[in-house]
Every structure is written in C-alpha cells, then in structure tokens.
Amino acid sequence: MRTLPHVDVVIVGGGWTGLLMAKELGSRTGLSIVVLERGAAHKSDEYESGMDELDYSIRFRMMQDLSLDTVTFRHSTKDRALPLRQHGSFLPGTGMGGAGEHWSGVFPRFLPDCFELYSRTVDKYGVARLPEDHAIQDWGVTYDELEPHYMRAEILLGVSGKAGNIRGKKIEGGNIFEGWRSAEYPTPPTKVPYFSELFREAADSLGYHSYPVPAATTSTLYTNPDGVTRPGCSYCGFCENFGCMIGAKSQPTNTLLPVIAKRKNVSIRSNATVRRIVHEASSKGGKSRGVIYVNAAGQEFFQPADLVFLSSWTLSNTRLLLLSRIGEPYNPATGQGTVGRNLTHQVMLNAATAFFEKPLNRFMGSGASGFMFNDLDGDLIDHEALPFLRGGAFVGRSARALPIGECDVLPKSVTATWGSEWKKAMLHYYDRTGRVNFIGEHFAYKGHYMDLDPTYKDSLGDPLLRLTLDWQENERKMAEFAALKATEVAQAMGAKEISTFTGLKSYDATRYQSSHIQGGAIMGATPEKSVVNTYLQHWQTPNLFVLGASSFPQNAAANPTPTILALTLRTAEAVLERYLKTPGPLA
Amino acid sequence: MRRRHFLTLSAAGLGGILTYTLDGRVLRRTAKDEPVRIPLRFFTEPEALIVSAVAARIFPSDDSGPGAREAGVAIYIDRQLAGPYGRDRFRYTHPPYEDGPPELGYQGKATPREIYREGLKILKDFHVLSPEKQDDALHQIERSYFFKLLRRNTIEGMFCDPVHGGNAGMIGWQLLGFPGPRMSNVDDIEKHYGESFRPKPASLREVSGGKVRLSEDE
Numbered sequence: 001m002r003t004l005p006h007v008d009v010v011i012v013g014g015g016w017t018g019l020l021m022a023k024e025l026g027s028r029t030g031l032s033i034v035v036l037e038r039g040a041a042h043k044s045d046e047y048e049s050g051m052d053e054l055d056y057s058i059r060f061r062m063m064q065d066l067s068l069d070t071v072t073f074r075h076s077t078k079d080r081a082l083p084l085r086q087h088g089s090f091l092p093g094t095g096m097g098g099a100g101e102h103w104s105g106v107f108p109r110f111l112p113d114c115f116e117l118y119s120r121t122v123d124k125y126g127v128a129r130l131p132e133d134h135a136i137q138d139w140g141v142t143y144d145e146l147e148p149h150y151m152r153a154e155i156l157l158g159v160s161g162k163a164g165n166i167r168g169k170k171i172e173g174g175n176i177f178e179g180w181r182s183a184e185y186p187t188p189p190t191k192v193p194y195f196s197e198l199f200r201e202a203a204d205s206l207g208y209h210s211y212p213v214p215a216a217t218t219s220t221l222y223t224n225p226d227g228v229t230r231p232g233c234s235y236c237g238f239c240e241n242f243g244c245m246i247g248a249k250s251q252p253t254n255t256l257l258p259v260i261a262k263r264k265n266v267s268i269r270s271n272a273t274v275r276r277i278v279h280e281a282s283s284k285g286g287k288s289r290g291v292i293y294v295n296a297a298g299q300e301f302f303q304p305a306d307l308v309f310l311s312s313w314t315l316s317n318t319r320l321l322l323l324s325r326i327g328e329p330y331n332p333a334t335g336q337g338t339v340g341r342n343l344t345h346q347v348m349l350n351a352a353t354a355f356f357e358k359p360l361n362r363f364m365g366s367g368a369s370g371f372m373f374n375d376l377d378g379d380l381i382d383h384e385a386l387p388f389l390r391g392g393a394f395v396g397r398s399a400r401a402l403p404i405g406e407c408d409v410l411p412k413s414v415t416a417t418w419g420s421e422w423k424k425a426m427l428h429y430y431d432r433t434g435r436v437n438f439i440g441e442h443f444a445y446k447g448h449y450m451d452l453d454p455t456y457k458d459s460l461g462d463p464l465l466r467l468t469l470d471w472q473e474n475e476r477k478m479a480e481f482a483a484l485k486a487t488e489v490a491q492a493m494g495a496k497e498i499s500t501f502t503g504l505k506s507y508d509a510t511r512y513q514s515s516h517i518q519g520g521a522i523m524g525a526t527p528e529k530s531v532v533n534t535y536l537q538h539w540q541t542p543n544l545f546v547l548g549a550s551s552f553p554q555n556a557a558a559n560p561t562p563t564i565l566a567l568t569l570r571t572a573e574a575v576l577e578r579y580l581k582t583p584g585p586l587a
Numbered sequence: 588m589r590r591r592h593f594l595t596l597s598a599a600g601l602g603g604i605l606t607y608t609l610d611g612r613v614l615r616r617t618a619k620d621e622p623v624r625i626p627l628r629f630f631t632e633p634e635a636l637i638v639s640a641v642a643a644r645i646f647p648s649d650d651s652g653p654g655a656r657e658a659g660v661a662i663y664i665d666r667q668l669a670g671p672y673g674r675d676r677f678r679y680t681h682p683p684y685e686d687g688p689p690e691l692g693y694q695g696k697a698t699p700r701e702i703y704r705e706g707l708k709i710l711k712d713f714h715v716l717s718p719e720k721q722d723d724a725l726h727q728i729e730r731s732y733f734f735k736l737l738r739r740n741t742i743e744g745m746f747c748d749p750v751h752g753g754n755a756g757m758i759g760w761q762l763l764g765f766p767g768p769r770m771s772n773v774d775d776i777e778k779h780y781g782e783s784f785r786p787k788p789a790s791l792r793e794v795s796g797g798k799v800r801l802s803e804d805e
Contacts, residue, residue, distance in 0.1 A: 049797040051768035054747040059672060059802050070679040073691055082687040082694055085679040191773070194780045234771035245770075359783040363765055364772035403746035403765045418645040418729070418738055419722070427651055430763045431783070456681060508690040 001292065001300040007032040010291055010305035012274045012320065013312035014039075015098025016561065017547035017568045019256040021309050023226075024572035026266035027259055029580070034303060036272040036293050038312075039095030042253055047243035053402040057241040062102045064092040069458040071315060073509050075470040076447060077332060083456050083464065088510040090345065090517050091241070092313055096270060097252035099313065099515055104240045104367025104399055105216035105249045106559045107159045109150050109566075111378040112143035112179040114441075114556035121389060124379065129389065131474055135342055135444040136554045140525035141534040141570075143179045149566035149573075151182050154214075156565075157250035158222035158230060160368075161185035161214035175211040177374045190219045190233055195360045195434040196370035199396025202492035208373040213397060215368030216561070217249040226259045239367030240399055249367070271296035275462065277308055277324040279541055285585075286326070286541035294460065306583075307575075310521075310546045311568075317550040318450045318520030319465040326541060327531055330449050332468070338531045340450040342519035343467060344555035347392060347440030347475050347504070349513075351486030354495035355411045359431045365398035372396070376485060377557050378441075388477035392440030392557035394486060400435075409433050411497040436489050438482035438501075439514070442555035443474055450520050471504045479504045516560050521550040523567075533587035535574045536567060542585045545571060592627040594635040594661060625662055628669035629700065634707050635661050640714035642741045644721050652762050660744030663753030664703075667740065670803030673700040699736060706733030748791045750799050757788040768794050 009025060011018045014037030026033050055061045064070075066086065074081035093099030113120045116138045121130065130136070153159075163184045164174025189212030192200070203210040217239065220232040233248040247254040260266050272293045279288040290304035310317050321327055321339050328337035372395040374380065383389050400406060407426050414429075416422040453466040471479075483501040490498045524530025527539035536551050538544040547568050549560045556563070574586050627635055642655035642664070655661075667673060675698040684696045697705070706728075713724060728734045744753030746760065748767070754760060760767055766786040775784060791799055 045797060049791065049795045049799050051795070052748050052750070052791055052799065054743060054751055055800075055802045058743060059677070061802065065677055066679045067675075067677055075688075075690075080685070080687075082685060082691050083679050083681070084692060085694060086692055088692055191776045193776055197780060232773070234773050235776045236769060236772060238768065358781045359764070361775075361779055361784045363769070364776040364784075369776075403760065403763050404743050407746060407763060408742060418725070420647050420649045420651070423646055423649070423654065424651045427762050430765070455683070506688070506690055510690060510692045 001302055003302045003304065006304045007034045008305065009033040009307045009309065010303050011035045011309045011311055012291060013037060013098065013310070013316070014096045014252070014268060014270070015093065015311065015313065016100040016252050017564060018309065018311035019097070019252040019260060020565060020568050021311060021547065021572055022266050023256045023259050024569070025575065026263045028576060030265055033266045034305070035266065035268040036274055036291065036303070037096055037268065037270045038273040039270065041096045041270045042101070042243065047245045050242060051236070051238045051245060053404050057402060058404055060087050060091065060241070062093055062095060062241065062243070063087055064094045067459070070464060072453040072456050072464050072466045074466070074468050075506055077468060081453055081466045081468070084509050089508065089513050090515045091512070092315060092515065096257070096268070100252045100561070101243045102241050103561065106368045107154070107157070107161070107214040107216045107562050108372070108393070108558040109179060110143070110556040110558050110563050111177065111374070113378055115139040115142050115146070117554060120379065125383065125389070131443065131445070131472060133446045135446045137524055137529060139534070139553055140523055140530070146563070146566050146570065147180065147182060149569040150562060152569050153562055153565035155186050156224055156226070157216045157255060158186050158218040158224055159214055159216050160187040160190050160212075160219040162189050162212050164211055173211060175374055176209050177377065177380055185214065187218050187220050187222050190215050190217065190366060190369040191235060192371070193360070193362065193365040193369055193398035195362060195398045196396050198434075198493045199436065199489065200371040202489050203371065203373050203394070203396070205492055206488060208375045208394075210371040210373045213368050213370045213372050213395065215366065217244070217366045217368050224255070228255055228258050230254060233366050233369070235364050235366055235369065237363050237365050237401055273460070274312070274320060275323065275460065277310065277320060277326060277544065278302065279324065279326055279544070281540075286538075288541050288544040306543060308544045310544065311548055313548060314517050314520055314550045315450070315465055317546050317548055319452070321521060321531070321546070322452050322465070323462055326538070326544070329451055332447050332449055335446065338522070338529065340520050342444035342522045342553055343448045343450050343469055344442040344444050344518050344552070345469065346514050346516040346555045346557070347438070347442050347479060348516070349438045349440070349479055349482060349501045350435045351394070351438035351482045351501045352436040352490040353409060353499040354434050354436065354490035354493055355429055355497040356432045356434065356494065357496050360398070360434060362398050362401040362431055362434065365401065367399045368397065370395060370397035370399075386481065388474045388481065390441040390557070391478065392438050392482060394482070394489065395437040395439060396434070397437065398434070403430065406430065406433070412499055413497060436486040438479070438486055439557055439559070440475070440478050440482060441557040443472070444519065444554040445472060470507045476504045516549070516555065518549040518552040518555050518560065521546040522553045523551040524553060533585070535586040536571045537586050543583065545575075547571065592630065592632045592635070593624045594627055594630075594632060594639065596623045596625065627665050629673060630665050630668070634703075635665060636714040637707055637710050638664055638737070640721065641710065641725065641737055642744065644718065644725055645738055645741045646745055653758050655741055655745060657755065658745050658753055658759050659755040660741050660753050663744030663747065663751055664740045666752045666803050667743075668700050668703060671805055672802065674698050693732065695732070702733050702736055706731070706737075750791055750801060751803065757790060760788045767791070770794060
C-alpha cells in the first residue's frame, strides 16, 4: 500500500454532500482537498445521447454496480438475510454527482415539527400513544436554525416554486402549511402538465390547499450566486434515472463542479473506492488519520488527511463506519451502541392509480412538475380518533411516463397479462394513466437497523451491509388511510377506473419506492443515542464528519435532499467559522 | 467458434418500410425487397424462430396493429442475451444461493442466457404449432420465471429505442403514441389539455445526432 502526500481534507464520495462540502471549503479557503469518488467521471456530452429508457431506466446505467457490492436484507432478526441481487426498492447512484445526477429534483422542506417529533408528539398525545418499540427522537436542531441554510440551498440550485409562508405571512397558492421562509423561491413554478392540472383542480375542490411542487429543475434561465448559469426546463420527461441533457435539473456536476473545477486546491479522483477510515482512539477521544482506498487497477493507497468527511450516501456511510470499527455497533437486543440504528425508508405509495377517458400527453413533463398538498401531513390532522400517528403529502406529478416501465400498468378490469386483449388494453391505457402518490413519514423502531452481514462479501472481500427492516402497524394504517384519500382525489379528477393501493404487507425489496433511505449514523443531542452531533461531527472522533441522510433520526414526509443540503451548509459554516480556528468538538 | 446462425425474416411480412439496426448498420427494407437474413449473436436459428413465435403470441400482430414480429423483438432479445445483461454482468452473483421470500427478488444462480437456453428446450418446435396450440403451450409455462423474463423482454423489445434492435421503424412507439426522446416540449406542455398531441416519433440517433453508447456492446 502506497502512502500519498498528506492533504488537509479528504472527502469520501462525490455526490451532493461531498461536492457541496468541497465547493464550500475549497472556494473559501486555500485548504488542500481531495474528493474520492468510487464511480467514473461523466463525459460532457453523455446526457445528450443518454435519453434511452432501456439503458438508463431499465438496466440502470447510473446506479451502483451490484456485481461489486450490494446489501443483504431481512425482515427481522429471526430471518436469514439474503443479498438483494438486483436493483429494487431503492436506487443508490454511482459516478460523479452520485444519486444527485439521476434524481427527480423534487425539493420540499420538512415541516417544522418533524425536527422535534418526539417531544411534540408526546406533548400532544402522551408517551403511551407511541408504538411500544419505537426509536424516534428529536433531531437536536430546529427548523428555525435550519431556515437560512434551506434558503441558501434553494438559491444555490435555483429552485422553482411558490412560497406559502414568508416570515409568517400566509400566501394563497403556495403551501400555507410550510414553515416560515425568509424569501420567495428564486424562480417561478414550473409549467403544468394536464394530469397535474386535473390533480390541482380535484384537490382544491375537496378543500385541500395544493401548491406547485418545488423543483430543482428550474423553470427559467438562472444564474446562482457562484455565477453558475443553467437554462430553464424543456419538459422532455427524461429526469428520474437520467442526467439532464440541458442542465436544467440541478445536479452536482452542473451546479457545484463548475466552481470546484476552477479551484487548484481541490482535486477529484474518480474510480477510487474507499475501504477504511484510518483512526486511532485515545483517552482524549479518537482521531481520524485519513482513508484507505483502491483505484480501478486494484492498487491500494493511504491518503492521510487532517479532516475527513464521509459523504457516501446512507448505506456506504454506515458501512464504512462499521468496517472501520469507529463507534459501537448498535445491538437491537440490548439497545447498546449507536452505529447502524434507526434505519428508515419513506412510506412511498402509488396510493391511487387513475385511468382516464381522455389522453394525458404524459410524455411531456419533468420529474418535479406538478402539484401537491400537505393538508394530511405531520400533525395537521387530529390523530386522536385515527389508528396511526403523523401522515404525509399527496402529489400529482407527470413523471415516470416512459413506455417500457409504464405500458404494463393496467386497470383491474383487464385480466389478461399477454396476448391480443392485453395488447389492446395497453395501447388504450398507456397515455390515459396517472398516479396520485403519497409520501409518508416512517418512524424509527428498535428492531430496524444496519450491521455487517456474517456471510456475504463484496468483490474486495469486505462484508456487505445487512438491513433489517419491515413495515409496522403505524405505516400500514397510514397507508390504508392514504390510499382512501388518494382514491377520493382520483375520483374528483374524473377517473373512469381507479386502482387503490392494496396495502403495505411485508417490506417488498422488489417494488421501487424511493431512494429516500435513511439513518445509521444519526444525529442527536447526546452521544448515548446518536453517532454525530447536530453539526454531523462524530461525537468521539471530532475530525470526522458524516454527511447526508444517514444522519436523519427518522424519516419525515418529504424528499430528503433539501434537508441534506441545508444540514451540509450548516456544517460547512461551522467548520469554516469555528472548527478551522479551533479544531475540536463543535457541540 | 460457433457456426454462424441467421434469422430469416420476410420483408413482406414485416409490413412495409422498417428500420433494423444491426451491428451498428441501418437497413431499410420495403415490402418489395428480398427476405432479410439477420446474423444472430446468441441464439441458434431454431431458438430464434421459437423466441420470435413466442413474442408474437405475447404481443401479437392483430387488428389493433403490428406486433412483436414486425418490431424485431427476437433480434432485440438476441442482442441483449449476447451482451452484459445476458451474462448477468451487473447482478450480484456471489454464493451461497438460497431461496428466500419473493420480496427479496430473484435469488437464482442461472443467468438470463442460461434461463433462455434451458427454457427453450421445453418449447421445442413451438414455432410450427398452430396459434391455438401455441397459446396452450404458453399457458402451461406462464407462471415460470422463464416466461416472466420472455414477457418482460418482449415489452422491452417493443418499446426500446430502435438503436437496440427492437421497436423497428418505431412501430411500438407509434402504437402507444410516444414520440421518443423529444428535446423540447416547452411550447406544448400547457396546450393540448384533454386532447391527444402526437408529434412524429424520432429515435435517439436522429434526435441527438451523436454516437449512442449501448449497454449490449460493452
């Protein structure tokens, strides 16, 4: 193993959080910074010639290469975990920009009370109302503290939308339930596909308060404070699972990389797979000394650094901590240890699939163009008489309309699965089908966690990460409720036939839900119940920061990237203003 | 090296002008042309005839329009199986292989190539059966993983970009009313509410003008 020249900062992972930290530190200091990305760099013209459903959305060109590394899965500690041998319920990215390249760009903030979930819920309903085996806790940071960072993230990406609450003033047409915002969205809402217009009219007729989905796919030409200019969306419909051919969808490579590329103090190495964080423990607390990585040729390097940022997505963050033996692994039997605890995956449903008489022209749209409403989210409805706590948002987007993936979505009245009758139904319904999605909160439970698999290994011989996860009563009842409400919306939209979601049974790793999988290195107010403090700084190893949704104590009901970026910006500010002057614990 | 196999398709039966893209070449045929002999990359000729006949029962040519035969689905599947997909290049294939609950997905060892090669043995002489007998034979296997794969690959071959060898002449897209990778809908997205808007389809090569990198050639 070769030891490379020492650098000030090493960043593990070149996705949203890693490149954002590289940009923030790299452009405001002269620190020497190395970013290590396991995947390849993207070619500049790759996305223009990449509007190919088969290779990108069916064969998953931009996703983690599972032949090298996957996870194992089991529903409970009583089961034997098996590897997820092909992609299914979530899609980890690989390559420069990570999952931030192939996301949809839906950009809502979390509701303010999500950050104080435990105390707010107990205050209102009493501790007895929480599920017996829950593991929810407050984040240790509040919405008010995060607001400026949310705003900065929105300005950086040029997010499109309409505010519903500017400094406490409610604005019709925006999300009147959102937390206060310091300013309007930087760009106006995106255009509205027909299906989403039907959704908006139906939602409002039922008394809900719909608003345009906040979109990191910007509606107009936009130049951000770093001088990075991106065009407005062309509504080509190739967003989710694709890189944007024109750069309207904000991605790490088109929003952050142009700034980083100008900085001589930042270097990026692709095809660099980090295997271990090197650290030493002492009575005064641990210290990370750098990382060990392997390049494409299989050569191993030690990259020494003073400061280590782990920013390799929820699953790899947790796995690298476990493989490096940093912190105590969580043990669900005793409740001891913290690394790996609080694994959650958002409750994401096609709550009602609606079949219409009129064509929808649904090839036109973007991953985030549409409307949504939060009337049944969080604690906005009284749960006294309901069989579950919390809730979620309902969304009418015109995303995911490509033919291979969608042509086989048919109403229940069609029983044939091949042959002439099936074909005829497919040709009729393909452009007459739309979905009312539900995105709901997922509580953390004591039995849901990540550890190292005892049997299965990756291509380098390291143990795979093992996930233990299943749906519980709260999510099942929430999903039933959501399916009914979504069906009412679909009826009000004039659907001729509706397939209502048939219920959450055991967790299905083959049904794509979302890539909003969270926990493992959670944040909190005390080291007993969390891995990092609210600055995402490791409690015992203060020169190690763990960025990303691995820090979420539980899953709120909105897409996680805005909160991930806000937390990263908060960490960057604390590092720049405090840590670099006096290295040590920030909390 | 294996003996070269070809699939011979009648141009007349293919319904007029169509586009095949094979080995990177574009062939245009009209109903008047000679039959097309297409070199196979994975299947033997008998296998290709069976796959072509099965795909034609899954997605038939009938009064609702052309089907899998005209779209070149068998050619598409041949190319996919010859490429990385066929050999499970991107699947986790470390042992031990054990059966698990269906929620954990396919846990088998067999690659798509192996599944096809084994499955096609059961369908020996399928292509010479009457359509009714063919449907009976498919009903016998329709719960098998092999049939699920055939069905899924037939859908792919109907509606993929023609650059992959299926969806010849973009007939699959025309059947659905899908225009392909259309660069901009900015002027149309808020028009046409409630009425169908069907721009003429264009393939990725036509639209991007650039060289398309195909997974099956990797």
